[in-house]
Amino acid sequence: MFGRIDHTNYPPKQNVLIWDGKCGFCKFWKTRWEEKTKGKIRFKTYQEFAQNFPDIPLKEFKKASRLIEPDGKVYSGPDSAYRSLWHSGTTFHHELYQSNNFFRKFSDHAYNHIAKNRHFYFRLTKFLFGNNPLNLKHYWIFYLVLIILILFLL
Template identity: 50%
Template sequence: MFETIPKTQFPPKEDLFIWDGQCGFCKYWIMVWKSKTRGLEYQTFQEVAENFPDIPFKEFKRASRLIEKDGAVFSGPDSAFRTFAYFKEPSTFWHNWYQRSKIFRQLSNHGYNFISKNRPLLMQLTIVFWGKNPLKRKPYWLIWLLGLLGLFGTLIYFLR
């Protein structure tokens, strides 16, 4: 599990989302987020970890971080939830819920941990459900869902 780090003494000049540049799943979704956000820079921990000597390098490997100009650090799922505040249509709902609810925070942290340990599988599922191009995603998940519903409907019809 990752460590939550509340603040850095070395804040960036611009609000910064830091992610794992060796993760295809991460790169896919960063490309999506870049197209939807403003006022937020994106860099890999491999590029910028040394700029934050008070954050252990191993913690950058364990979880994404969003570091704001005032030095506030958001970690793991909260870094993703905080990113929604930078969307062209901003939302702080998920971040606020994460901050207020211990149960939601624990569920989110465990979900994030599961995702981080299964990124190759989730990358494959992402491609199956949305396609290879993150900037031209297709709703393949809907086709799969309709196909499954059709299959179940056919089975029910013939097995009754």
């Protein structure tokens, strides 16, 4: 389970999302988020950037992504993604995470499960959405219709 870190004493000049540069699943979704946030957030791997935050243990960067804002506020795990989307104008998820305990616990649990099974979820992501994060193919709709059709025919 990732640790929640609320603040750093070494704030960046611009919002920065720190992620695992060796994770294909992370890279796929980082690319998607980077386009959505349109330069409002810098994206750096923990391998290249964690040393800029000596008050955050390296092991915590290895466990979860972190969005760090210029006021020193740190958002961890799923809320780093939700807060990143907040910067793009999609505020619903971050606000729900902050206000709803059930949604927060569910998100944290799902995030931890995905983090422990990244390879599987990366393959699943490509199966459902294709290989290009900038041009998602919604194959999952086809698969869903196919399953419904098969069930109907049985």
